[in-house]
Amino acid sequence: MKSDGDTTVIRASNITKRFGKTTAVDGVSFEVRRGETYGLLGPNGAGKTTTMRMMSGLSPITSGKLTVAGIDVSSQPREVRNVLGVVTQQDGLDTDLTARDNLIAYGFIAGLSPAQARRRADAVLMFFNLTEKSRDEIDSLSGGMKRRLAIARSFMTEPQVVVLDEPTTGLDPQGRNRVWQELETMKEAGVTVFMSTHYMEEAAALCDRLAVMHHGKILDQGAPDELVARRAGPEVALVRVANGVRKDVVNWIENQGFNCRDAGPVITVTASNGQRPDLSGLQGVRISYRPSNLEDVFLSMTGVTLTDDE
Amino acid sequence: MMATTYPSARVFGVRVRSVTGMWFHHALVFKRTWLTAMTWYFIEPFVILVAIGVGVGTLVNDVEGVPYAQFVTPGVIVGSAMFHSIFECSWGSFFRMQKGVYETVLTAPVSVREIAMGDMSWAMTRGIITAICITAVAAALGWVNSFSGIGLLLAAAMVGVQFGAVGLIFAALAPNVHTLSLTFTVVATPLYFFSGAFFPISILPDWVEPIAWAAPLTPAVHLARGFITADLGLSHLFSALYIIGLTALLFPIAAILLRRRLVK
Numbered sequence: 001m002k003s004d005g006d007t008t009v010i011r012a013s014n015i016t017k018r019f020g021k022t023t024a025v026d027g028v029s030f031e032v033r034r035g036e037t038y039g040l041l042g043p044n045g046a047g048k049t050t051t052m053r054m055m056s057g058l059s060p061i062t063s064g065k066l067t068v069a070g071i072d073v074s075s076q077p078r079e080v081r082n083v084l085g086v087v088t089q090q091d092g093l094d095t096d097l098t099a100r101d102n103l104i105a106y107g108f109i110a111g112l113s114p115a116q117a118r119r120r121a122d123a124v125l126m127f128f129n130l131t132e133k134s135r136d137e138i139d140s141l142s143g144g145m146k147r148r149l150a151i152a153r154s155f156m157t158e159p160q161v162v163v164l165d166e167p168t169t170g171l172d173p174q175g176r177n178r179v180w181q182e183l184e185t186m187k188e189a190g191v192t193v194f195m196s197t198h199y200m201e202e203a204a205a206l207c208d209r210l211a212v213m214h215h216g217k218i219l220d221q222g223a224p225d226e227l228v229a230r231r232a233g234p235e236v237a238l239v240r241v242a243n244g245v246r247k248d249v250v251n252w253i254e255n256q257g258f259n260c261r262d263a264g265p266v267i268t269v270t271a272s273n274g275q276r277p278d279l280s281g282l283q284g285v286r287i288s289y290r291p292s293n294l295e296d297v298f299l300s301m302t303g304v305t306l307t308d309d310e
Numbered sequence: 311m312m313a314t315t316y317p318s319a320r321v322f323g324v325r326v327r328s329v330t331g332m333w334f335h336h337a338l339v340f341k342r343t344w345l346t347a348m349t350w351y352f353i354e355p356f357v358i359l360v361a362i363g364v365g366v367g368t369l370v371n372d373v374e375g376v377p378y379a380q381f382v383t384p385g386v387i388v389g390s391a392m393f394h395s396i397f398e399c400s401w402g403s404f405f406r407m408q409k410g411v412y413e414t415v416l417t418a419p420v421s422v423r424e425i426a427m428g429d430m431s432w433a434m435t436r437g438i439i440t441a442i443c444i445t446a447v448a449a450a451l452g453w454v455n456s457f458s459g460i461g462l463l464l465a466a467a468m469v470g471v472q473f474g475a476v477g478l479i480f481a482a483l484a485p486n487v488h489t490l491s492l493t494f495t496v497v498a499t500p501l502y503f504f505s506g507a508f509f510p511i512s513i514l515p516d517w518v519e520p521i522a523w524a525a526p527l528t529p530a531v532h533l534a535r536g537f538i539t540a541d542l543g544l545s546h547l548f549s550a551l552y553i554i555g556l557t558a559l560l561f562p563i564a565a566i567l568l569r570r571r572l573v574k
Binding site: 018019053056057058059078081082084085088090092093094095096097098101104105106108110111114150153154155157166207286 | 413572
């Protein structure tokens with residue numbers, strides 16, 4: 001089952017998913033190495049969830065080839081799910097069961113014996129610091145705890161790869177921090193994590209490498225720092241301008257070949273050549289600079305931000 | 311991490327653990343809720359049985375050669391099994407779908423068909439549980455004996471699977487939770503009262519009779535009554551085959567519709 005001497009665990013080549021006439025994922029290719037945390041970064045509708053659903057067999061692939069631990073997702077969908085632990089966007093917890101029973105029920109259906117499932121549930125609850133919540137009703141848990149419990153459930157079968165679809169979406173800051181801590185712990189334990197997110201802080205903090213996704217395509221992939229250096233340069237410019245001349249200023253910036261996002265109080269300017277944008281020709285505006293981040297990477301490649309609704 | 315595999319036996323391509331796993335899930339829920347659930351498993355049919363069997367029974371003479379109480383007992387039992395199984399697989403399954411429980415189950419090596427089978431196996435169990443409760447009461451009242459008791463459980467089990475499939479079809483088609491009330495208003499309640507449970511089908515107008523006989527609960531009532539009166543004939547065998555045939559037809563439809571809803 002293990003591809004010998006090869007460190008690649010997930011291999012996607014040219015995978016495509018169509019729903020009728022819409023193409024949700026459009027010929028995407030990437031490779032995830034054993035033990036790394038790999039992220040898909042993109043706004044809602046970029047095709048992240050569909051990519052994850054294809055991996056766990058919830059969405060059959062239209063074309064292309066996707067393998068996990070050498071197992072082909074299309075031809076052996078069941079076998080793939082033996083090596084995956086999946087956390088979908090909905091936590092998928094049954095509110096009719098306690099926290100611990102949710103894990104036991106899942107473990108049993110995944111193939112553990114009842115005794116194994118109980119033992120494993122206790123171990124996993126301890127690992128994720130949820131032991132004292134064992135007997136709690138699901139409805140009494142906070143959003144962050146539910147998410148951690150769902151992540152704990154994905155560990156019931158000692159998966160080779162954990163697939164996390166937007167692990168912190170909808171959580172408050174404390175909840176998010178706790179989930180990040182758990183993901184960090186998982187990483188230290190050597191688990192391969194394949195995750196999606198539309199929070200650039202999350203992608204920067206957790207991912208060893210990531211792919212920037214937009215409209216079903218991967219625009220670029222690499223380590224976060226590498227992507228920032230390559231796509232957004234060291235710094236971006238923030239331009240404050242009076243409303244009367246705003247349009248002229250935007251036109252001027254765009255004519256210089258820079259990417260420009262005109263929203264809110266400031267105009268954010270990125271250069272696509274990996275340099276700090278040179279706006280010295282601009283008169284009558286206030287310009288400041290800040291270090292670039294993944295949000296700017298996305299902006300420089302798409303002209304929109306991760307949180308823009310389209 | 312070590313690669314761990316969890317082999318599981320297959321029967322005709324069906325992973326056994328998927329079905330027993332769903333059943334186990336439901337059993338865990340039942341373990342927590344059985345006390346309140348008993349009001350529905352036991353008290354409601356008990357009230358119906360005694361009110362109609364004893365109450366109405368004093369007003370009417372023997373029907374088809376048996377006291378009225380004995381006449382209604384099989385219908386109340388299989389009718390109750392129907393309500394339980396259709397509820398489990400419509401409301402229950404719909405909520406599991408909405409809460410993402412099925413989606414999570416499907417990330418284990420489980421197929422949609424196996425989820426349907428697991429839910430139907432629990433629907434059958436619910437049918438049997440309620441049948442046991444009511445049969446015990448009817449037996450204490452002297453309305454059934456042990457031979458008919460086993461037959462009644464068998465009929466209830468068959469009804470459980472059959473209406474489990476009906477419930478799943480509704481769950482898979484329902485755009486929202488309100489639509490699910492149709493399972494009771496359009497399906498279960500009319501069937502309960504026009505399946506020969508409370509009066510013989512022969513008293514219906516001639517043109518309605520064949521419809522009543524074809525209705526999906528009628529054969530089960532007929533079969534159960536055959537056990538109670540210890541008068542089993544070829545017609546009861548046909549009834550059993552009719553239930554099995556309907557189930558064999560409904561199950562794949564339920565599985566296909568559910569798959570259409572869950573796997574996109």
